[in-house]
Amino acid sequence: MIDLFLIGIGTGNPDHLTVQAIKALNAADLVMIPRKGTAKADLADLRRAICAEVVTNPATRIAEFDLPVRDVANPDYHAGVDAWHDAIAEVWKDTILAQIGQSGRVALLVWGDPSLYDSTLRIAGRVGSDLAISVRVIPGITSLQALTASHAIPINEIGSPFIVTTGRRLRDDGWPECVDTVAVMLDGECSFQSVPPAGVTIWWGAYVGMEEEIILSGPLGETAQKIIATRAEARARHGWIMDIYILRRG
Structure with a gap:
């Protein structure tokens, strides 16, 4: 055995x-x-x-x-x-x-x-x-836990649900119904670009928990391009990247 x-x-x-x-x-x-x-x-x-x-x-x-x-x-x-x-x-x-x-x-x-x-x-x-x-x-600490810890935020609003999904599903299916908070993993194409940015906040992190950790947050409309540029530069520097983000409406 x-x-x-x-x-x-x-x-x-x-x-x-x-x-x-x-x-x-x-x-x-x-x-x-x-x-x-x-x-x-x-x-x-x-x-x-x-x-x-x-x-x-x-x-x-x-x-x-x-x-x-x-x-x-x-x-x-x-x-x-x-x-x-x-x-x-x-x-x-x-x-x-x-x-x-x-x-x-x-x-x-x-x-x-x-x-x-x-x-x-x-x-x-x-x-x-x-x-x-x-x-x-x-069990170990998930990237989602590490992300919320780095940004010092809760994953959900009081009494409200959230969904964990992939970049492909966000891009192809749109914002999941009945939730205001979406955690997105496995996204190699910055699929938050497909989300109408009005009223949406993003909390993004790469290499969370590592010495190379990078975190950015703010209104999606103001922060998206900064994340895209930062992500591209970090990937070119390291040869790989692991990142995750949370989107919240309202």
């Missing part, structure tokens, strides 16, 4: 690790670290730094693997993602078998938290079709 621990590590600040996460890392026989290419080497570097700082068990093994690249040219988005997840699951399985065989405790460090717009649990389910595994989630 493989005990697979999916450990939320927050959004880049090692101080975001919970005591539960540190205990799980030190109980692991194997910690797997994905490599996403030279453009995103910072992400692997951060995972290595976290392990170097908190893993004190000399028996814990660290193994890196190259993450398969998704075929973004596939016109069928869901089919493309499914094929990508299948490929990742195969790499996980091969790495586990090569390192510890079919029994032991394996930890994966998940950026943010495995519960929110993350497919780690779905990929783990694919691995479970070939290996006997049990999955345990160690």
